[in-house]
Amino acid sequence: MDEGSLLGDCLKQLDWSPDKLAREINRVRPNSISPKAPYGWLKGSTPRGDLPQIVASVLSHHLKETITVAALWPAKATLVGSDGWLRQPWSQEGTWAGLGSFTAGPLRSGLGVLRPLSGQGLIGAAVEWLTTEDEPVIGRPSGETISLQVIDVLVDRVAQLRRIDDVQGGPLVLDWITQDLNWAAHLARNGSYDPAIGQCLHSVLAELAQLAGWLACDLGRNALGQRYLLFGLRAAHTANNRALGANIVSCLSYQAAWGDTHDEALRLIKIARQGIGGTPGGAVHALLATRQARAHAQLGQLDDCARAIDEAAAALAESAADDTTPAWAYWVTPAVLAADAGRAWLELGRPEVAERHLLHGLHLFGDEQPRNRLLHTMSLAKARLRQRDLDGAADATHQALDLRSYLESGRARQRMTGLRDEFKQSDSPLAHDVTEQISAVLAA
Template sequence: MHKGSQLAVFLETLHWSPERLAREINRRYGEGTVSLKAPYGWAKGAYPRGQVPGFVAAILSDQLGRTIDISQIWPQRFPDAQPGGVGDPALGPPWTEEHVGRILRPLLDQEDGKREPWPAEPVPGAVLVSLAVDWLTAEGRLASARSQGAEVSTEMVDILTSRIARLRRVSAAEDDSLVMNWVVHELRWALHMSENTAYDAPTGRRLYGAIAELAQLAGWLAEDQGHYARGQHYLLAALRASGLAGDRNLGAYVLSCLSYHLTKCGNGQDALRLIKLADVGMDDALPGVLHSLLASREARVYAHFTDGPAAEPAGQAGPTVHRVGSAGHPAGGPPERRDAEGRLPGPGPRSPLIGAHSGVVTPSGHRGLSPCDCDR
């Protein structure tokens, strides 16, 4: 085996041959995923295609009992792999079940005080755009069935989704920290079920849809408390979980939330790019409410960063735009507090169409999100 390869070092630690690694990949992810000879090239420094690097990282992490990132296996591919940077393997594809847990666990541990604040810096707008392109163009992979652990019933998932709906209703009226604790509790429970119980593929997709909704809500509560970087990472976890749920519209919705965050931070150019990518990637078969929301947000960004006419009617104040430095932090102090009705300042006036379609039911059977949820 090639002694200069980090993968070779990991395999020697496990007393595995490259062929055994190939067999384990095919056992987990389907026969024919890789050829039995392919890992011999990887052990010499070659880089696998598609989602395979993530598969290798997940297997090594399980076998070694610690988290192994893609950048640790192929460091030559990630010379600048700082957290939140372009080479951060925690952010980019492949987006698998293992990667959802990998981005959420540090956030959940932080909420319990088990680790230092992470991440320290918000993700730059250019990186968010790159991740949005990955979401739009990467080959989709739906959540698969699990056979190990206690079986999850449909009723349990129904209870989880009903609790999410309740959380969205109370989040506008209750204290942020109390609601955040509740959201984190539900998110931890949902993640535990996704990783440790048995379910069929449709139930798995529903579980990851619930994880995506909870992570989106946690992202906006964290941002409301001034934790901008943490909020972004919750939203990025929501984006990848929505892919496993097979819900393109939920993914587009999360991108619109990230765009709204960039608008508040003064990065209009990347905010517009995110909105346009979200519009391209959504499912045209659904009712027009999400199209209307994205168009509304695009108009609001133009209104803030061009000399065009204001988007809000007379007497209605739009959200404050906080100017930021290169790191992405708003320079104007803490985020806006809730208005008299308990909502964060929204991205713009809502048309009657948007206001009337709370809880749209998607063709996949998931409860649709109210277009005003990003304002909570």
């Protein structure tokens, strides 16, 4: 063993032979290397494809510290990165390649220096999801048995994390979710389960990745969020969970819209609606339709937007009799659709129509979904400003500032900054006071 190499030092710390390293790599991606391959790496050769990242992830996971590709193979680091798994086939094995990146620190810590993926790259992934046929899930015969009770605990845990995100969000919850994602990924690559349990386990992985991706994007960590969402899309495909996959593509669409790439956002949400199929009814179809309405609004397509708003309302009206609505869609309510319609009308330049929908949505929210209430109350303030109702806009802004604890959301801070800029356009003392209050909250 080459004692002078970092790889050799890592194996020495773990008390691993090269054969043991090969076995651990094959847990992440079954049958990917021979037991003797690491011996060659210790003599100076380098692994091919995305294997360097998988090796780095395996070592990081077991050493409890970050080991990077650049540190292991400096010459190789410029040729491979954390995104090798994105080029894998849309198969269970391809999803497993992603598991190697998400069960340790290197991918997550390294994303801060990576750029967000291009819109065409996201569309390409969504098209592959749409067009790749589903395959049966393959179980794992070796390892500690994963029982149905374990799956039930994981499902309950995801539901709890979603509820926590409703009332708190922020970096703390993102860290919590990613820790659970790492644990579920560990079970998937090390546990023993039959195909039915494997399907449930991959659905849990997809939900956790979707939630992590959504929170990361909400915090402004777009590169991180995109990759979590794309991993979730692969896991949903492996689980044959088309509704969850469509939701994840719709999240990519929403994230594209936040970045002002509206054509790409519309293309993505259309792919999501095409991918879910089935009779257009229920909460999931309502969610996709309302997100398509927002995409049309941002492009100034009034008739298409109004049509999608009507489709969303009609779909949700059918959900009461639809007992197949997934648990993760609990938050898609008449309040959400009404407020989102208000935001769409605001983007279309119809503030008077927007105000009616926003007020209705905020009334329906009651005390629920405080981050959504913060966002939509700021939209209400903008709608009133654009109708020259300065007093009403100030009142709505004060209501939004009462929810300032939810400003850890990148979207919320961006919207609050935009609201302040609109108040600055007025030279009235009231507008000046509101501007100073917003600035103080943003600074804090």
